[in-house]
Amino acid sequence: MVDKSAPDAARRSEKSRRAIHAAALALVGEVGYPRTTVEAIAARAGVGKQTIYRWWPSKADVLLEAFLDLAGQPAPGAAEQPYAIPDTGDLAADLKAVLRATVDELLDPRFEAPSRALAAEGLINEQLGREFVTKLLEPQLRLYADRLRSAQDAGAVRADVDPRIALELFVSPLAQRWLQRTGPLSYAYTDTLVEYALHGIAPR
Amino acid sequence: MVDKSAPDAARRSEKSRRAIHAAALALVGEVGYPRTTVEAIAARAGVGKQTIYRWWPSKADVLLEAFLDLAGQPAPGAAEQPYAIPDTGDLAADLKAVLRATVDELLDPRFEAPSRALAAEGLINEQLGREFVTKLLEPQLRLYADRLRSAQDAGAVRADVDPRIALELFVSPLAQRWLQRTGPLSYAYTDTLVEYALHGIAPR
Amino acid sequence: MVDKSAPDAARRSEKSRRAIHAAALALVGEVGYPRTTVEAIAARAGVGKQTIYRWWPSKADVLLEAFLDLAGQPAPGAAEQPYAIPDTGDLAADLKAVLRATVDELLDPRFEAPSRALAAEGLINEQLGREFVTKLLEPQLRLYADRLRSAQDAGAVRADVDPRIALELFVSPLAQRWLQRTGPLSYAYTDTLVEYALHGIAPR
Amino acid sequence: MVDKSAPDAARRSEKSRRAIHAAALALVGEVGYPRTTVEAIAARAGVGKQTIYRWWPSKADVLLEAFLDLAGQPAPGAAEQPYAIPDTGDLAADLKAVLRATVDELLDPRFEAPSRALAAEGLINEQLGREFVTKLLEPQLRLYADRLRSAQDAGAVRADVDPRIALELFVSPLAQRWLQRTGPLSYAYTDTLVEYALHGIAPR
DNA sequence: CATTAACCGAGACGGTACGTCTAGTCTTTTA
DNA sequence: TAAAAGACTAGACGTACCGTCTCGGTTAATG
Missing domain, CATH: 1.10.357.10 (Tetracycline Repressor, domain 2)
Structure with a gap:
């Protein structure tokens, strides 16, 4: 048996996901983590609160995922992250x-x-x-x-x-x-x- | 200029202070920090909430002071904390x-x-x-x-x-x-x- | 300019409204008006405090509305309120x-x-x-x-x-x-x- | 049996009594009765809270007494209150x-x-x-x-x-x-x- | 006159309730 | 038919006062 009304990941809105990531990062940067509320993230992302609760168990998880996304795609124009420490012999x-x-x-x-x-x-x-x-x-x-x-x-x-x-x-x-x-x-x-x-x- | 009606520390209740320390430590141990509320600390300590807000600016400060107290007086019967690393020459x-x-x-x-x-x-x-x-x-x-x-x-x-x-x-x-x-x-x-x-x- | 995020009356919970009326009247009857608190009304009605503050500006307004409701629909089985003084000529x-x-x-x-x-x-x-x-x-x-x-x-x-x-x-x-x-x-x-x-x- | 440590009315401070009356009337006039607090009366009268609680059972009683005092000595210069309805025959x-x-x-x-x-x-x-x-x-x-x-x-x-x-x-x-x-x-x-x-x- | 009782101003205390805010759930409306 | 919008229950927040309880410092009557 599946979870109580497990959401269908296939129908998930990619746009909302990104908007939530961006809103979470922006708010944490602006007002700090403890004063970043789920409501504010939803409002800033133009998204219903339930859309957040449907896909993430907590505010921290939203931020973690957002941060992983951010870390995965570094500043535009910058060189790709090395993913290895240089080995010059020294x-x-x-x-x-x-x-x-x-x-x-x-x-x-x-x-x-x-x-x-x-x-x-x-x-x-x-x-x-x-x-x-x-x-x-x-x-x-x-x-x-x-x-x-x-x-x-x-x-x-x-x-x-x-x-x-x-x-x-x-x-x-x-x-x-x-x-x-x-x-x-x-x-x-x-x-x-x-x-x-x-x-x-x-x-x- | 002095602070807005700073409380008179001379009349502070030592009993309440200790009870609040104990309650804070106990609750953090039992339910974790985020679920430890000022209200619960006050209730557990048998103290009015205002007595906490009168003397500490935040939950974190209560816990810090409580912890410093705890660290300052280690487990009864135990040897005094060294306050210096032994110097045997080795x-x-x-x-x-x-x-x-x-x-x-x-x-x-x-x-x-x-x-x-x-x-x-x-x-x-x-x-x-x-x-x-x-x-x-x-x-x-x-x-x-x-x-x-x-x-x-x-x-x-x-x-x-x-x-x-x-x-x-x-x-x-x-x-x-x-x-x-x-x-x-x-x-x-x-x-x-x-x-x-x-x-x-x-x-x- | 409109009010600060006025609530949408169309989505208001009729059940809560009635429960609040009943609780307010009951409590005023039991403990008197000054000892009737908004918190107690909410608790008795099984309602969040915010639901009261969302729709009424004060405890007095809750009671007034409750009382008007009560007056509008008299004791069941009783004859309808006359809404007119009899005119027998005398x-x-x-x-x-x-x-x-x-x-x-x-x-x-x-x-x-x-x-x-x-x-x-x-x-x-x-x-x-x-x-x-x-x-x-x-x-x-x-x-x-x-x-x-x-x-x-x-x-x-x-x-x-x-x-x-x-x-x-x-x-x-x-x-x-x-x-x-x-x-x-x-x-x-x-x-x-x-x-x-x-x-x-x-x-x- | 007497009351629990009934205060000695003979040693009561007349000055405080008057100051409390004046403060109570002034505050009720300024901020209204419900927002008039015992603490504010005491502060305004330059009096300890206990001095109010010692002599009056409640805020209402303070005000009643203050008002009776006020009514007893009408506006200075004004004619004495009649204390009787004129009886001109008409x-x-x-x-x-x-x-x-x-x-x-x-x-x-x-x-x-x-x-x-x-x-x-x-x-x-x-x-x-x-x-x-x-x-x-x-x-x-x-x-x-x-x-x-x-x-x-x-x-x-x-x-x-x-x-x-x-x-x-x-x-x-x-x-x-x-x-x-x-x-x-x-x-x-x-x-x-x-x-x-x-x-x-x-x-x- | 010195003592002493108790009233006094002050304000900390244990509490209760306030009105606000947010969490997380549930319901209704819209696209 | 999923998601936005947002009302809902729940409960903590920090504040304001409540009425009680010390605490020294007068102050007035007594020994």
């Missing part, structure tokens, strides 16, 4: 480059409000948190793990190092500084991070 | 011990809900976030910085290393795993963190 | 009969609490007072004026008498005794009123 | 004069708000209503009864007429017009009332 340089790009992204005001909102929601709402990690964080982390493994093959990183843990030495400090505002973000800072951490996992 | 062992203790604390269900709630609120509410960091996080981080400086004096850490950045190699990965559930917490994990990171900042 | 007898009926009505506990409440509110709230008079009092008074005019045509009342003033000789003393409890209500009393007053306006 | 003229004076009083804005408020409260609060009638209305009515009795002695009114009922023919219509705003107040109106009613109780 691990330190490659990591520094990627982290600098991450700093730029974290400071982009377009991302600030929604990603903070989603991160915050994810701390408390475990289901959403896992989705956030799986869909947004994990793919990024995998790139770091891949690059580190490649470095292991090249002998630039000790073979007994677990890349899944090692990558956190580069990524987590930056994440925490951003999320919890425990310190300023800068290229100098991320460069230093790479230097400190790389020595730790380099061959002795 | 930096690796000392850091591992402290991180293991932190793991224990993070897994303590008493702290789980309220500290997650505060962390989440702090991501979005900048003012509260700064207070959270200043009053709870910062004192802890200072201990790490102190221990690292001591290690530098002893020659166990390179002199040109910035302790404020270096400490993040130990602390941030654990924080992120806990907050964002990006991986399991265990002694083995923190031990590994210490090993990787320490090499990075050790003399060459 | 003015004194006709007035006595009507005033006796009024005494009965004023002593009916079903009407006591709400009509006192509305009268009291109307003393202070001019807008509601005028509505109360227009919709409830005025129609009754018109009946007296009509009957007196008919009596003038029949020569039972002097032609130069103003019926709008004359009717107050019969009606106002009874109203004041009831409202302000300045004396007991009885058939003997109203009969006496008619006798005294009728002489005053009879031909000399 | 009953009609005497009644007209008194009713004209009453019209003037009823239209005095100083009295309007508080007396309406007290009358309204008295409709619902039976205890206060009786006090209102006894202390304010009844003394006035007795004057009418006395004058009518005097007229009976002089043969200007039938001996079998009950003055307590007869007086209502003059007084109640005016009272109702004022309280319920069922018509305008004027000398012409009260003169007409006297004419109509007097015929009714005159000898045949």
Whole structure:
């Protein structure tokens, strides 16, 4: 038996979906997440409230999907997201480059409000948190793990190092500084991070 | 000019303050932060709502204060909080011990809900976030910085290393795993963190 | 310019309207007007508070409408309200009969609490007072004026008498005794009123 | 047994009593009775709330007492209140004069708000209503009864007429017009009332 | 005259209700 | 026949007052 009147996804209005995404992102950016209401999203999107409730279980899920959409199609005209960390052979340089790009992204005001909102929601709402990690964080982390493994093959990183843990030495400090505002973000800072951490996992 | 009829703190009811703290912590633990309402806190504490609004600007501030109180006076019978990382001369062992203790604390269900709630609120509410960091996080981080400086004096850490950045190699990965559930917490994990990171900042 | 998002009366829930009327009348009867709260009316009617605030500006208006409804459809099985004072040719007898009926009505506990409440509110709230008079009092008074005019045509009342003033000789003393409890209500009393007053306006 | 710690009336502050009276009357005049709060009276009078609650059971009682005080000492410079209806031998003229004076009083804005408020409260609060009638209305009515009795002695009114009922023919219509705003107040109106009613109780 | 009882201004307290706002559901109307 | 529009129940929000309860500080009568 199916769910109580499960909506027919085939008949779903793509226009409404997009309008809801746009409205959610705009409102979170303008008034912040907690003051963004479902009613306001519906009104701004020119959509009935029920249309939102029909397709998403909560405000957070709307925003997550909207954000994933946004992340999937970056600024128009910009180069496609690499989906891989460059592998020039110089691990330190490659990591520094990627982290600098991450700093730029974290400071982009377009991302600030929604990603903070989603991160915050994810701390408390475990289901959403896992989705956030799986869909947004994990793919990024995998790139770091891949690059580190490649470095292991090249002998630039000790073979007994677990890349899944090692990558956190580069990524987590930056994440925490951003999320919890425990310190300023800068290229100098991320460069230093790479230097400190790389020595730790380099061959002795 | 003074605030609009600021209440007289001298006449404040200590009993009510404590009851409100207890009720806030209990409710956050039981139903979660978003479903914890000021009304419910007041009812549970046997207190008028106005008594809460008179002394705290928001639900988040109540919880922050309650949590600081809780953190300030640990489980009865337990040994006093160290307020310093042990300095046995073996930096690796000392850091591992402290991180293991932190793991224990993070897994303590008493702290789980309220500290997650505060962390989440702090991501979005900048003012509260700064207070959270200043009053709870910062004192802890200072201990790490102190221990690292001591290690530098002893020659166990390179002199040109910035302790404020270096400490993040130990602390941030654990924080992120806990907050964002990006991986399991265990002694083995923190031990590994210490090993990787320490090499990075050790003399060459 | 229109009102701030005036609700669409066509989609109004008739069921809720009736339930609110009933609850308001019941509560005023049970606990009195000042202790009848909007929240209690909503709860008793199984209705959200907003549904009351959406359609009525105040508790008093709810009660007025409820009372008008009640007055418009008298006790089931009872004879239809006359909507006219009998005209048997004997003015004194006709007035006595009507005033006796009024005494009965004023002593009916079903009407006591709400009509006192509305009268009291109307003393202070001019807008509601005028509505109360227009919709409830005025129609009754018109009946007296009509009957007196008919009596003038029949020569039972002097032609130069103003019926709008004359009717107050019969009606106002009874109203004041009831409202302000300045004396007991009885058939003997109203009969006496008619006798005294009728002489005053009879031909000399 | 005495009341629970009955206050010592001998030590009562006369200054506070007067200030409370003045504040109550002023506030009722300014913002109306329902929006006049005990807290505001206390604040305006420069008095603690408890001082009001110590000596009066309710807001209504404060106002009643204040109003009685006000009525007891009329406008300075004005002639003393008669405390008796003139008895010139011309009953009609005497009644007209008194009713004209009453019209003037009823239209005095100083009295309007508080007396309406007290009358309204008295409709619902039976205890206060009786006090209102006894202390304010009844003394006035007795004057009418006395004058009518005097007229009976002089043969200007039938001996079998009950003055307590007869007086209502003059007084109640005016009272109702004022309280319920069922018509305008004027000398012409009260003169007409006297004419109509007097015929009714005159000898045949 | 010193003591002392209690009234006083002040205002925090536990409460209740206010009128508003939003969540999430249900119903009606429109395209 | 799906979606917009929006009324519905439900209940939390933050505010305003209620009537009670301290708290010091006068203030007046008593010992």
